[in-house]
Amino acid sequence: MSIYVGNLSYEVTSDDLSEVFAEYGTVSRVQVPMDRETGKMRGFAFVEMASEAEEAAAIAALDGAEWMGRDLKVNKAKPREDNNKRSSGGGGGWGDKDRSSRRY
16 A cells, blocks of 8 residues: 655655654555656656554644645555556547536
8 A cells, every 4th residue: 555645745755754654554655746847746646655543643634734835645655557448548628528517
């Protein structure tokens, strides 16, 4: 299981996250995705802990907590979808008949 941590300050490092989550148990891994074009942090991260009980404690304590001037969004990470499943299969969308269900 992995924890999604969102609404992070762009100044946060993986070491910062490890330190905060270590208060709730053993941190196994921290992944901080970077933007391909700018090389800067994207504002979210994933944290893995040694047990589900530790992850649950961290989620309960940190979701909504203010850290580095931001209110954290912390929850169980959803499994990554395959790129083929994310595609709608349609063209550019201009020919879609059912536009009424789209929201922008």
